[in-house]
Amino acid sequence: MELQVKTDIAERIASISVSSTMRVSAEAERLRAQGVDVVDFGAGEPDFPTPDNIKRAAMRAIEQNFTKYTNAGGTLELKQAVCERHAHDFGTAYQPSECLITVGGKHVIFNLTQALLNPGDEVVIPVPYWVTYKDVVNYAGAKCVFVDTDEDQGFTLTAAMIEPYLTARTKIVLINSPANPSGAVLDREEFEKIYRMTSRRGIFLMTDECYCHFLYDSEPFSIASLPGAKETVLVAGSLSKTYAMTGWRIGFGLAPAPVIGALLKLQSHSTSNPTSIAQKAAVEALRGPQESVEIMLAEYRKRRDFIVARLRAIPGVRCAEPKGAFYAYPNIGVAFKNGISSSVQFAEKLLEKAAVAVVPGEAFGTDRHVRISYATSMHELERGLERIHRFIVEQ
Numbered sequence: 001m002e003l004q005v006k007t008d009i010a011e012r013i014a015s016i017s018v019s020s021t022m023r024v025s026a027e028a029e030r031l032r033a034q035g036v037d038v039v040d041f042g043a044g045e046p047d048f049p050t051p052d053n054i055k056r057a058a059m060r061a062i063e064q065n066f067t068k069y070t071n072a073g074g075t076l077e078l079k080q081a082v083c084e085r086h087a088h089d090f091g092t093a094y095q096p097s098e099c100l101i102t103v104g105g106k107h108v109i110f111n112l113t114q115a116l117l118n119p120g121d122e123v124v125i126p127v128p129y130w131v132t133y134k135d136v137v138n139y140a141g142a143k144c145v146f147v148d149t150d151e152d153q154g155f156t157l158t159a160a161m162i163e164p165y166l167t168a169r170t171k172i173v174l175i176n177s178p179a180n181p182s183g184a185v186l187d188r189e190e191f192e193k194i195y196r197m198t199s200r201r202g203i204f205l206m207t208d209e210c211y212c213h214f215l216y217d218s219e220p221f222s223i224a225s226l227p228g229a230k231e232t233v234l235v236a237g238s239l240s241k242t243y244a245m246t247g248w249r250i251g252f253g254l255a256p257a258p259v260i261g262a263l264l265k266l267q268s269h270s271t272s273n274p275t276s277i278a279q280k281a282a283v284e285a286l287r288g289p290q291e292s293v294e295i296m297l298a299e300y301r302k303r304r305d306f307i308v309a310r311l312r313a314i315p316g317v318r319c320a321e322p323k324g325a326f327y328a329y330p331n332i333g334v335a336f337k338n339g340i341s342s343s344v345q346f347a348e349k350l351l352e353k354a355a356v357a358v359v360p361g362e363a364f365g366t367d368r369h370v371r372i373s374y375a376t377s378m379h380e381l382e383r384g385l386e387r388i389h390r391f392i393v394e395q
């Protein structure tokens with residue numbers, strides 16, 4: 001009898017899709033390889049190099065043969081550095097036993113959702129949301145409960161918007177402030193109200209602090225700094241954007257010790273430790289000079305002001321002002337005509353006709369917007385915005 005090899009893909013993989021942000025970058029890359037002069041606003045990645053002191057720490061690590069396995073959950077030295085920096089910046093009081101080092105911020109979000117969610121559990125996610133949240137919740141077999149925000153209010157979230165969606169099945173409320181893709185920042189008082197609402201009901205409040213240092217009008221804040229908050233708050237952190245270290249892949253989780261134990265169990269059977277060399281670099285990033293963060297923020301602010309004004313100068317385009325992160329999320333519904341009726345079609349045509357890569361809003365839960373990353377040079381912003389303007393006017 002002939003052996004039948006089963007090649008079907010597992011059902012849980014069918015429940016997720018390829019990250020649209022990565023799809024856009026891949027398509028832009030393909031066109032560039034063909035010689036097309038593409039302006040790429042797709043990637044959510046600082047255009048700044050990793051600061052020299054961080055790079056030197058990695059070189060030292062190699063020279064000193066710090067190139068072996070570390071503890072699967074990261075070195076004690078790095079956990080201490082994470083806890084110290086979080087305490088210094090936000091006034092929290094985490095111990096290394098409440099910390100896990102992961103392979104980027106995405107990894108801790110993946111680990112948290114897989115380790116905490118059972119099928120049927122609900123996760124409350126404000127819209128627009130970062131694309132990965134939906135897929136990792138689906139992958140865990142849990143259910144996303146989406147909460148709309150108001151574009152006219154700059155997509156800002158309030159506790160009153162969340163409350164009607166809390167049920168006996170709600171396990172996690174997931175907040176990302178400043179938000180990708182809208183740049184919206186959750187008002188501190190509202191954040192505290194959401195914390196009280198969730199902790200009272202025994203619901204985890206997960207806070208994705210990936211962009212926490214890139215704020216234009218307010219001071220960095222962590223909800224984990226409230227007295228008692230450590231019991232129900234789950235912090236997902238990343239060094240990727242703060243220190244222009246996207247390729248190094250270092251993130252971290254701060255959570256109650258039993259949760260960290262569960263994440264570690266999962267991590268010990270998947271990635272094991274994040275790269276030893278990158279961990280040494282991360283210690284330097286957290287303990288060394290912090291000026292580079294200020295310099296990047298000042299540059300992002302200039303670009304934000306430019307891009308918002310430039311988008312608003314395009315007839316019919318609306319753009320809420322981002323209060324943090326480095327994305328603009330304009331409403332381009334005015335261009336929905338002549339064969340374009342969705343953000344995906346808009347992004348495809350824009351890439352094909354004007355050679356500008358943006359991410360369709362469909363990936364973030366709204367379909368009349370696109371995400372433009374302004375973590376790119378002023379020169380690229382000027383060129384790209386000129387092309388977008390012409391494309392929309394001629395559409």
Ligand SMILES: Cc1ncc(COP(=O)(O)O)c(C=O)c1O
Nearest residue numbers: 044104105106130180210238240
């Ligand atoms: C909202 C948000 N959270 C987390 C991450 C994770 O970043 P990384 O895995 O590169 O550290 C990103 C990256 O784009 C993000 O936009």
